[in-house]
Amino acid sequence: MTFGEKLYRLRKERGMSQEALAQELGVSRQAISRWELEEVAPDTGNVLAASRLFGVSTDYLLRDECEQEADTPAVRRAERSLQEWQAAVGKGVLCRVLWLTLFALFHQYRLEQLETGGSPVPIPWLLVPALALAVWTWRLNWRYIQEGGERRALLESDLLAMACAFALPYLLAWVPGGWEILLGLLAAVVCMVKSVKTLRVHYGLPWGKRP
Template identity: 30%
Template sequence: MTIGKKLQERRKELNLTQGEVAEQLFVSRQAISNWERDKNYPDLETVIALSDLYQISLDILLKEDQNVVKGIQKTMNRKLWGPLFYSVTGVSILICLLVDFILSHRLTWSVIVLLSLVSLDVLAFLFGKRNNWSPVVLVGGSSILLIGFLSLLDRVLLWSNYIRVSFFLPVALPVSLVWLALIWLVMIVHLRMKWSVYYSLSILFLLGIVGGFLTNIIVESEPLWFSVVTSAFPCLFLGILFSFLGNYFTLPNEEGR
């Protein structure tokens, strides 16, 4: 029996819901669901906390599942990679700022690098905590981050004299809103239908044909028909591809309790 099945059975024996366990462990209900479905594993500290909460020994909890130690090790490795990633981006920012200031005696292109890497760090943090936050929080945070990044990038490019006319309001904002609307629509459908993520990706790419058409209108592509066709074919191909994949791979329904 896998550790996920053991956790699920013991939780039900204690008459606890996933939400109640999540509150006591300070994680999301989605995280509990993922552990019980063996989609991923808790880290070692959380395994010990689960052992105490469920009043079950670590020996009973961990034995028979040969993949659990590897899974816990992968979880611990991800915790190590996070600080390393932030450290590398932080050092990169400092080096770029220093080089730019030495060469130009003021900050120019390095501000763009700074803005890009900080946004990347925030995005990595959001998805690194995906087991603790709901999809709505993740997509919402990413949406705000995208619009904020484009707005700040527009200001920085103007300040650095890389561009002379603002692109945010006439182009970047409406294009972003079109694609964010499509992503939010697909996410809502996915959460309601609870089907394979491949089907949702298929819908997203098929809707991408409409998104590409609206994008080409906003950016005033010339000729319009050629731009629409060239953007529609990849979306159509990917939509069909993920539809076929959805026939072979399914996303298990989340445990209701």
């Protein structure tokens, strides 16, 4: 779509005549007509004025391949960045949920062993996913730190969450029915909310109610 076609469409969407548009831009009606017919091209000043008047970018007005504002390179870059930030936060949340799952499996196994008289030692097959998860966590946090993230805020909430998930079931051993595991996980989730908030705020994603 050419500049003239876009100018015509924007003018019609606003319900403006060529005379009204000419008055807004400080040019003659004939100039508007010639721009829309592609007989001449407007100068830089007029393109900028049209951009401000219609609330669109100059990229949109001047690039024939842009059928709408969303097709401009700046908007596409912003969309890609938003998707990358959302993916980074999503990976962070998934990583922390997997840690809680491992703690839950460990304590479930420990309680079963206590009931059957076995030895409550860590399950060997839990060690492999724990090591893999530790490496993934380190990589995610390293990227966060490299991008200027506040390491202390994230580290404190994560360590507190893991302490709750691991230690509370021991401290609440008097609770019957295995509920101590659930209570430990709930306490850990409360702490992890701060980690998620830290990640979202760092990547410029909304948190809480918008003003």
